[in-house]
Every structure is written in structure tokens, then in C-alpha cells.
Amino acid sequence: MSSVTLKQLAQELNLSIATVSRALQDSHEVSAETKERVRALAAELNYQPNAYASSLRRNISKTIGVVVPEVNNHFFSLAINGIEEVARQNDYHVLIYLTHDDYEREVAITQYLTGGRVDGLLMSVSSGSQDFSHLQSLQVSKPAIVFFDRVCQALNTANVTTNDYESGYLATEHLIKAGCRHIAHLLISGNLSIGRIRMQGYQAALAAHGLPFDEALVFDGAGPDAENTARITELLRTRPEIDGMFASAERLAISSYLACEALGRAIPEQVKVISFSNLEVAALLAPALTTITQPAYEIGKEAASILLRAIEKKRPILPSQSVELKSTLVPRRSTASGQ
Amino acid sequence: MSSVTLKQLAQELNLSIATVSRALQDSHEVSAETKERVRALAAELNYQPNAYASSLRRNISKTIGVVVPEVNNHFFSLAINGIEEVARQNDYHVLIYLTHDDYEREVAITQYLTGGRVDGLLMSVSSGSQDFSHLQSLQVSKPAIVFFDRVCQALNTANVTTNDYESGYLATEHLIKAGCRHIAHLLISGNLSIGRIRMQGYQAALAAHGLPFDEALVFDGAGPDAENTARITELLRTRPEIDGMFASAERLAISSYLACEALGRAIPEQVKVISFSNLEVAALLAPALTTITQPAYEIGKEAASILLRAIEKKRPILPSQSVELKSTLVPRRSTASGQ
DNA sequence: CTGTTAGCGCATTCAC
């Protein structure tokens, strides 16, 4: 509102607006002396360029959008941390949008983003999405897109993922080696490629160890948490032979704990759970869970780097720029408190 | 880049830009028929107004900034959740900035924000901040500011907080009733008013129960996590009589657990810990901790509501609009796993 | 090295 403009600086200094603008951009075609005068006054009056005027003129916003299902989740919050870090280093601003895994919201959000508000987009698709036309139409227009974790295979762009197949395999094998014979799989969502891929790893591990694949032990967790808890409770009740669970999302691991508790079972003793999760942050508070920990912070940084590099060089993003990072299996801690 | 503009719509429809603009804003001075024609074409061509042009012209950005120490923290991520919700409902966009509790960064970020990029600011100050001149100069210019949780008492604006004094009192009393006689206080930071206020509650509870206040048992956790863990370890080693800890931040509770473990102590058995935390989300995974749970989501919503209301009405924000919400004491679950 | 001019896309005043 009140803020000081180039015009005011120019008047004060008896210079043209253009010169002031150039001086502040350290253009090589302005005398050192003038630069100094301009800078001094700018600093004194605490001049801040109007970002929107600049964006309008240059048709770049120095802003990226981050679209994720939720932020109250260790994976996404760590990823955002990495994204913000890279953005800040490159003087980019970060707009955040939450879909709450709702398809309608995701569509509405992508609509907003066609107006040149952002130069690029980092996205993890919601589990409710099956139709990707909203994303395809987005891609036609300006913003460059990089997907991370929950990628959209239908789009021809770079993805940042982890070794999901291998992780699914190792997780399942971990349970088998721990003695589990009836392992349920809590699938994050059949709509998501990471869900399908992790499940392929699960199936492969069962097969490799001569265990049957029972479709009835696969649970699709695309719905809301409360519903999942109720349905997992039901699953455990009707299938008491279940002695292990492989959850492909932290939320599902929590639901499974709640379900076990509803049935009065002592979870860590009776049913082994392994889950994708970034709870290593609070590992001491969560000793009962074996996790497959994704390098969320690095994923965020990597995705943002790819995006910003492409924006700066004005080059399209190619699928060949995709990156696959590695997850780590972190065994649960001993049951007792000490150690 | 490619996106369609008012001009293009106007040409296509043989109307003036002004009319098209008015039609899309549902102005009462344009015929219903024309409105319909304009809307139809706009929808067909997927017209999206250029947000920056509009912002420049109207001098409002429909954007708010959120400045928080970190996002990988249940309290802040829940708060952001609430903020985003309210913003979305009011068609506002949310820019996010992380200070990592670093004063330099906080100053740099507030500089960015003076350029009219945001209409308002929601902020939780970093624990390193002692000088608030950067905030005061911010307030002089445009953006309206509302603080939440970690407020800046030096500024004359609304704050959204919780009953910190009472919570500190109740938390300490909880430990005393559980038999603790030497309760350390892990202060979030002596620089933060919430830290000081919670500590006042701690002191009052000690006094009320006839326990001495020992300054040596107060630990200032303004530093980085690793350092805190090391220093808390040292504290526990030199003061083996400590039988309870009151942490005024989740991070500190985690550090205290790590410290106990470094000493080979079984934490939940020997030392009772109570902490401000929003780990109720993962309560089942964190059964060992008694928490004082703040209504983080509501805090975010409330702060955003106050801010947006003020922006929309173009009224300054008054300290009298401050709100205090209530935290809840959630006892730890039984030590054993089941129920 | 500096100034003049033009225009980014939109909202708004003033005419008609």
C-alpha cells in the first residue's frame, strides 16, 4: 500500500525510472556512482520491488506450487521441508495446496494454477484420482510439473520416487523371516502406482517363499481413516489367522493398531506390522513399529531441483530426468522400554 | 504463457475488454444475455484470469504468508492444515516460509514480504528472535499480521494462543501427583513468551505443593536438537535425582528420551515425562508420553479467520481480537502394549 | 551511460 516505488526513487534522485531499475538490477550499463546513489536511497527508504508488477512484465513468477494430499504426515512435511530449502536457495516462493486425497479438490486446485500464478508445480496425486485429464490440460499450458512419490504415470514428465518394488519385497520378506505366515497387505490405494508397485513386491516375496497369495488379505485403504480402522477391525475379526501386516502408508499402520486394540489384541506381540513411514523422527516414541523409511527430505530437494533447473533453463522436463532414491528398512526397537 | 486473456475473449465476441471483464465479475450493469455469452466462451477456452495483473491493478493479492519455524512437527503441520482450509474457503492462496528457528532467516523472509506479495501474515516467531525490529517495520507497511502460539508481544496485534500458564501448572501438578519430587523443566526457549509463561505455571505448581524451585533444573532448549540431547544427557548424569521432566515442546521430549537412552535408563519407568505435543495423531505409536495437546488445527483456523476478516474489511487488527484456546492433558497409555 | 516509449493483463473511470 504505502510501499515506495521506482518512480519515487527516480524523482528523489533526479533520474529516470529506467535507470533506477537498471541500477537495482546491477546492470553493467550504469555507472558505479549512480548505482551507489540509487542503492543508498533504496536501502534508506527500504524499497521493495512489487513482485506482481515484475511478474506481470516478465511473465515469470518465481513461485512454485506444491500440491500434496496432506501436510500432517511425516513424509510430506519432510518433503516440503526439502522443497522449501531448495526454493529459498534459488529465491523462489512456495505456494501450498492440500487435496485431502479428494479428487474434486485436486481438480479445483489445478484450475487455479493455470493462471500463470506459478512457474512450476510439484505434486503427489491424491488417492482418489483416476481421471488425469485435469493434469493433462495443465501440462498443455505453462507450468512445468514434477511428480514425487505418488506419481501420475499418464503424464510425460519426470518423477521422483523410491525403490517401491524392492521395498515391498523386503518388507514382506522381513515379516516372513519373523515367522509370519498369513500376512495382510494394507494397500495405500489401488489407484496409485506406488500402491500397485509395492503390492507387486509383496506378491513376489510371498511367491519366492512358497506362500500363497490370498486376495482376501489385501485391503484397499483409499477411504477415510475412520472407515479404514473399522474395516481393518472387521478383517482381523473374520481372519484371526492373520499374524502379520504390511502397511503401505503410515496412516494405515495407525489404523491397524487401532483395529487391533479394538479387538483387545496386544499388537506388537501378536501381529507384526511393517509400514512405510517416516516416524523415525519420533522413533523413540514409536518403538513398536518396523518401518520402511523413505528419504523424504531428499525426495523433496531432488524434485524441486529438477523443477527449478528446468524453469531456469526454459527447457521442458523429460521423463528421462526421473530419479529413484532408496528407502531404508528400520527394524522396530526391542519391546521393553530401556535400551 | 499460452493462456487466454480478456482481450482474446473480447475479440472473439466482438465486445470490449471492459465489458468482458465486467461480465465475468457478474457486474449488474451488463445484460444477462451478454453475461451468458461471455461465460460460455470463457468456460470453453478455459479462461483463467492472470492473478498478477489483477493483483497489480487492485492492489490486493488474495495471498497470505505463513511463517513458521518448521513444518515437520505435528503442531505446525496441523495448524497449517487449518490455515489452508480457511484460506481455500475464502479463495486465498498460502505462501509458506520456514525459519528453522533461525533469526537471520526470519529477517530475510520478512524482507521478501514487504513487496505487496501478501495481504497478510500468520506467524509463529523463531526461538532465536530477540530483536523484533524487522517485524515492527513490517507492520508499518502493508501486511496485516496475526501471531499464533509463539507470539511477539512487542507488536500491537492479535494473538492466538492457548492457556499456557494453566497448562504448565497442570502438567507440573500431574507429575507431582505421580510422585515426582525433582522435576526438570525443559524450556522451549527463554526468548519465547510461551516458554516463559509455561514456566511460570511450572513454578507456581511447585510452590503450591511445597516443592523448591531449583534454577539448575531449568534447561533452555533454544539450540539445535542434537545439542539439546547432549546437554540434557549431561543434566541427567549430574543430577541423578531427577525423576520427572516437563518439556515445553515435542522436540525436547524426544531429546529427553534420547538422553535417557544414552544413559541406559528405561525412561518410561524411571523418569516421567510430560510434554506439549500433538502426537495424539500417532498416540498408539507413542504410548509412553503424557501430552498436553494443543488444538493446533483450530488455532490455525482461528488465526486465519481473524486475519482474513480484517483483510476483507480493510480494518486494522486489534489486540482485543486475540483468542485463547484450551489445551488438553492426555495421560499416557498403560505401559503394556494392549489397551 | 541515461532517457523515452511502450506494454504486460486487468479494473475502473468517464463518456455515450
Added chain:
DNA sequence: GTGAATGCGCTAACAG
């Protein structure tokens, strides 16, 4: 009801 003209603050092309 509609159109023409103006300018938000800034950058970039072109003169000098």
C-alpha cells in the same frame, strides 16, 4: 448497457 481511455509498477527495446 457498452466502449474508450487510463494506469497499477515494472522491464525491455530503442534512441541518443
